[in-house]
Amino acid sequence: MARLNRDTVVAIILLVACGVFFWASFDIRQPDYGVLMPSTWPRVILGALTLLSFIFLVQSLKAGPDEPGPERAPGLKGFIGYWRNPLICFAMFFAFLITLPVLGMLIGGVCFVFLLLTLLGGWAPKQLVVHAVVAIVAIGSMWSLFTFGLGVMLPVGEIFNPFAL
Numbered sequence: 001m002a003r004l005n006r007d008t009v010v011a012i013i014l015l016v017a018c019g020v021f022f023w024a025s026f027d028i029r030q031p032d033y034g035v036l037m038p039s040t041w042p043r044v045i046l047g048a049l050t051l052l053s054f055i056f057l058v059q060s061l062k063a064g065p066d067e068p069g070p071e072r073a074p075g076l077k078g079f080i081g082y083w084r085n086p087l088i089c090f091a092m093f094f095a096f097l098i099t100l101p102v103l104g105m106l107i108g109g110v111c112f113v114f115l116l117l118t119l120l121g122g123w124a125p126k127q128l129v130v131h132a133v134v135a136i137v138a139i140g141s142m143w144s145l146f147t148f149g150l151g152v153m154l155p156v157g158e159i160f161n162p163f164a165l
Contacts, residue, residue, distance in 0.1 A: 007060035014053040022046045085120055092116045104157020109139035 025046065028039040072082040080087065096112040103111065113135035121127055146152040147162075156163065 003065040005060055005063060005066040007063065008057065011053055011057035011060050015050065015057065018046050018050040018053055022050070088119050089116065092119070100155050100157070102158050104160060105154040106139065106143045106162075107157060107160055108155075109143065110135045113139055 022043065025039045025042050028037075028042070030037055030039075072078050092112060092115060096108055099111075100108050102108075114131050117131040117134060118128065121131065143154060146154055
């Protein structure tokens with residue numbers, strides 16, 4: 001019997017979760033008047049997540065079983081060294097949430113993505129340019145979609161309020 005790698009297990013869990021969420025979308029109340037059903041967007045997003053999870057499953061099955069990773073050093077230093085990247089992500093997200101009332105979603109989101117990519121991906125000048133472009137395009141497009149396309153009021157912050165202009 002072939003041993004499954006961790007990615008395969010995660011992909012299966014994601015597919016099961018997508019199935020449960022899709023099934024739960026049938027419990028969303030349908031209005032009596034002729035509008036787009038409230039369950040449409042959750043199902044579209046779940047369809048995309050299911051497709052991506054399935055691709056993840058196929059790739060993880062092709063990869064084969066896990067190879068043994070490096071041993072974790074004992075003590076607090078070993079724990080922090082082993083879990084460095086997740087700890088950085090949680091700390092950065094906590095800082096993002098703390099600064100959200102001051103910076104707002106647009107500036108805070110760009111700073112969060114840029115700093116996280118830089119901390120995890122490196123400090124070389126070429127990488128900094130790529131990190132800045134990714135942060136500006138990703139957060140700027142998401143902010144524009146939610147603000148102007150969907151009419152969602154995102155936190156504006158004290159530094160930049162595009163609606164007070």
